[in-house]
Amino acid sequence: MKTPEPRKGMPSPKLTRAEFTERYLSRFADPAFAPMSAELDKIAGIAWEAYRDHRKAPVTRKAGPGYADPNYDLAVDWINARAMVDEAKARFESGDGPLKVLLINGSSRSEHTCPGEMSKSYRLVQMAERVLSKAGIETTILDLSRLSSEFGRDIHPCKACFSTAAALCHWPCSCYPNYSLGQVHDWMNDIYPMWVEAHGVFIVTPVNWYQVSSPMKLMMDRLVCADGGNPDPSLTQGKDAKLAKAEELKGWDYPRHLQGRIFSVVVHGDVEGAENVRRSVSDWLKFMKFTPAGPDAEIDRYIGYWEPYATSHDSLDKDTDMQAEVRIAAEQLARAIxxxxxxELVPTYEGLESPRQK
Structure with missing residues (x-):
């Protein structure tokens, strides 16, 4: 099959130097920076050159043995991220290491920034964590509210490389950091190993406008590389779209980097959408070959249904049935892993390859 040319035709986002400089310096609006204006102008000039010259990854190293092109210049950031993933994979595959569960708080709310109050999602995570710890499971809490409350904590959006060609989506993601565009502080290089080393995942998310929360969706999209992503960026010479298309058309083996984990999901809303969101999260995990922990491990409930938001924590205090359901979902996850x-729990999909791949 002839490799198609990548389609072009969208307007350029390129900034002029004046536009770039104005935008770059806007982060220093605090009058306290005024005495340093000359120095900041010099820094902005260097940043402009990096932007103009597309210096996405200024520090690189030869890929070396084991890669399709040992002479390809790999970003050191990616090399370090890959090493963390490989170490996490070794821990996951160790038969004598501790069993681990990744607990995820999907809410962006916390008392440490504008909302002024902790989230109900975090409270539910704490309930699950106590059950898992009592069962002897080692836990890690991934608190996605940090995206809205902690300096320099970001998850940048997925650029949808997979939609161009499967091989163009690298595992772990190589799109970030992009220093020339100022796309730095990306949390995913820390988050990928959390998922890789976990034997089970326990997700709690609120319903935001009939969807998962903003932080949850960012993380979900950026995990696309974990399901079919290319572990060798040199195979596509980085982001060469046509080369990636050619590789996919040769026959892509679709490596599932996270299959075999087990999950529980808790979705809570206040007026609408909880069931649909729970289905979307569960379906996403099942697509990646995760297994539900049990018949009571996928929960969608309403807390304070059509009641004032001001008393929603009080509503959770009173809803002892839901609290019990969360604990049961955690216990089923502990038993399943x-x-x-x-x-005693064998994946039923082993040895059965789907005739369709994404």
């Missing part, structure tokens, strides 16, 4: 390690 123990059964998986003991050989």
């Amino acid at each position: 123990k059964a998986r390690r003991g050989g």
